[in-house]
Amino acid sequence: MKAPLSWLEDFVEIDLPVARLAHLLTMAGMEVEEIRVIGLPLPEPGSTTAQLSGFEWDREKLVVAEVTEVMPHPNADRLVLCKLNDGKQEHIVLTGAPNLFEYKGIGTLAQPLKVAYAKEGAQLYDGHQDGLVLTTLKRTKIRGVESYSMICSEKELGISDEHEGIMFLDPALVPGTPLVDVLGDAVIDVNLLPSFARCASILGLAREVAAITGKPLNAPRFSPPPATSDSAWASLEITDPSLNPRFVLGLIRDVKIQPSPERVQHRLKLAGMRPINNIVDATNYAMLELGEPLHAFDYDVLHKRANGNAVKIITRAARQGETLTTLDNVERKLDEGTILVCDEAGILSLAGVMGGLESEVTATTRNILLEGASWNMIHVRRTAKAQNLPSEASYRFTRGVHPSMAENGVRRGLQLMSEWAQGKPDPLLVDAYPKPFTAPEVEITTQDVKRWLGLELSAVRIAELLARLEFKVEVSGDSVRATCPDHRMDIGEGITGKADLIEEVARIHGYDNIPETRIKDALPLQLGNPTLRRTDHVRDLLTALGLQEIISYRWTTPEKEGRRLPKDAATDDKPYMRIANPLAYEKAFLRHSVVASLLDTAERNARHAVKMALFEIGPVFLQSEDPSGLPDELTSLGVLLAGQRSPSGWQKADTAAMDYYDLKGVVEDLLESLHIADVNFKPGDHPSYHPGKCALILAGEQQLGVMGEIHPAVRERYDWGDTFKAPILAADINLDLLLSLIPELSRTKDIPAFPAVVEDLAIVLDETIPAVDAEKLIRQVGGKLLADLQLFDLFRGGQIGEGKKSLAYRLTYQAPDRTLTDSEVAQVRNRISKRLDQELGAKLRS
């Protein structure tokens, strides 16, 4: 909503600098996004959060002047010479403005033209450049004629984009008057939130300015002509009052369609609308001023459609298959639910959105039927969206226009038309208001204000604040009864109404004037969030293991995620949750796999990283059978390792590529640190992984996840660049399950008090026997006395023989209550080697 200060001042006195006014409005919920000065000084940068534009006009160099004669240029058809008086002296000024050509060569003008005159050295916007570029007017020669001054276009002054012709001023102005004294203004552009629909007008904003600054509001009063429900010229039928609570018609005869007065056109332009003609301008002017969008029909067209009878206007919802050609000459298919204004012959307009072509006001229109109505904002919103027809009218109707405004709007429109187009308004209005809006009455007490705001205000103060916004107020004791004024629909009933009024009290009192306090309520039961605590613990463990956390976009495509499987393998057959209106296809599906996100991330980083050790914790989305229709959001932990084991410096480092056992070390340490019981690994079979280097991660019988080296056929589906050759290792862990297995308490072992006996044991066994079998057996036989067991060497080849491997273990024997004797240790050792031989065919290596 663009509001020129001069227009606001029609209704309220403003004695603040514009930046201060903008600040007060912003603090009260009407954010001023831009301040555009028209000739006035620019506010200091930093004095406001609003964008600033426009420039200050020099009082000496930009003045009102009068053109008394327009003469042809001796050497150029497209230029004219103007005899011009700037109040001090006469000048000959060169211009190419086409809107002066009609005066060319007709001698001294009977009625001199008032123009904006710029003298040498004046600052102006360059009319010939795109955008707003300031330039200084310099003396020059154009086609042999010296030129040191000019007549300005609106663009050069920063009033509008208009640069075709020069700007004409009010004929009553006196030459020599500084231009800023006549046209100086500032336009504030206010971003209106949905609850501030009442401020989508000059009067609405002026009302807030009055309330905030404590000045009186000079609201317009209309001497009402009597209203009837029908007349000789029109009648009304509202078929559904919930769609159309009110409809008001006025008639004005014998209008002369012509351009509006200069000052009217000027105001419309400042407010961001294009002047068209006096009738259209009157509807727009009344709308901008009061907030009621009006629609003008050519009465004679309707009269003819009614075969010369009184026009009957019917409002109703569209039926399936109906169409209307709107005044932009587009035939539109209408959805059911579109509200229509019709007569008995058919559809006239899309209510609140756009008029039909047939009944549009044209240059030959003489009699105008003027519509002011209120519409169901939800329906108008749907129509404006479906037809893609945003307009000043639909902007207001989709936010809600109070039915009481229909009548004032029509009156104001008729008044302006009679003034500007010399029409004769019919004394009657036709008014149908089947469902009058009842103004909410709300009672609030000083205790309510205290309870909501933490602020002590007297009832008198509360009443005064509300009265500033035109609430009717009644104080009794600690209580204020407030009746909502007839321009706003955002105040509810009952407790909602209380909350609404509390907001108005806070707003006008000023949020800045509410104290800052600490919550005095008792602290609620403190239960913590075990899931988050455990998740954070996992994060900490993984970073301690040298991994970098990443967080990815949740969206992907099946094709992108499909790369985590080999091309020829079965595809991911779980259906995706798909976004109906994605920004792009690449962002249309919610992911199934965190490992896929990790692979994508690794791919992007491979060009500049030699080592990647990454993890991500986040949801994956799977369709579920839940009756709510909501998907399962399962939390996954993904780990990815790739590249050299240790970072390189100037000294020797372990630059070998990480392998399966690096990943396993991370996973083992994580699970051990979390005290997960009975962790074991089984050879896995998953299409993403190398078949010989894949393991299922188990806790007891429960599968926590899968890990391994990414299958070469998967690896080659990603672009790793020319240099990154290392295998990719990944783990995919069900975090929800993992967290559920973390014991609430864990037991710490005492530090042993008696010495340990440490021995090495090397065995040779078949390659096919997994190491874990030997380890399990040794632990089982070693029992309590075997405090620790560690594999420290794996050897193949040499004297070991084909198909065999040698495993060397370091065994630590220890008892908690005594020093072990040699014979005790020897007994255990012998039992272990015997059982290894019996059960696994493992021989001691000599």
Next chain:
Amino acid sequence: MADYEEIINKLKTDRENAARDAALIVDESSAAKFKTTYLSPSSVLAESTQAIKSLDGQFKPLVGQASNEHKQYLTRLYDQAIASLKEKQLKASLSSEKLDITLPGRPVHRGRLHPDTQILRELLAIFSDMGFQVFQSREVETDEYNFQLLNFPVGHPARDMQDTYFMDVPDRGDNPLVLRTHTSPGQIRAMREIAALNPSDPPPVRVIVPGMVYRYEQVDVRHETQFDQLEGLAVGEGITFSDLKGTLTDMARRLFGPDARTRFRASYFPFTEPSAEFDIQCFQCKGAGCGVCGGGWLEIGGSGMVHPNVLRNGGYDPARFTGFAFGFGVQRIAMLRYGINDIRYFWDNDLRFLEQF
């Protein structure tokens, strides 16, 4: 038959020679040579000790004593020489083993948390100290939870304030699935869960709801279409707007120092009434206006008193309970804190960005 005087003289000469040679001990071999010359079985000392038994009785104690003294003397000479030799060697080694201490250390590969996690932890800790507990809530929501229960009726213009991603799920009428546009559905879910503990006398609520939210918005350096939000909710019998102001000002102080100031501007959110946007005074320019802030204040988020309809939808009687709620972007705080210029860095996961934290 050794002569008493001859032995004494020999010892005397030996003493002089030893004094001279001890001064020549400069390394291990000269030390060994000294030991062989003066302290071995073939030394003058050993000879004189041998000779004692062939002396006359009266001379025995005299030579014995002289030999003894001589032995002590030689041993002392030797020990001193060795000590000074060691000291010299240590000095030499200390001055020769000098590192270029400016060479870089061995690189360590440290794991790091994502900067979003780091700042979120800081925020959660601040609110945890004020008694706010973390409540987590789902990312795909129903229209009912994301909008309707938060007082955005179907077709209401306030919905235009939050450009929404809808899920492609047919036949859901007025209750489509959406990617949550804010963490506020967590308000309803938290209230309902806590109220269910004792529906007739629901316990007070003080929760903080972090999580990913989604807006249908073109992405640029300042705008993301997926971002992390933090929602706060306090419901009780004495919660006021002034408490809201105090709580967020406390947060600002914890984040930006004891002089931090906040500002509340009237605003509109369907689920709060009164509603406010809150700003923190720019920590760069202290409110004077600069390139970081524009007009001296940094826009942080939205807030307000929980709307009576929302309280009721959460299971709390608005005639008895009041509440406040607020929400803001976690990345916004991180960007201010770490001087990050481009919001797209967060989920792009370029290690050259992540490894700076």
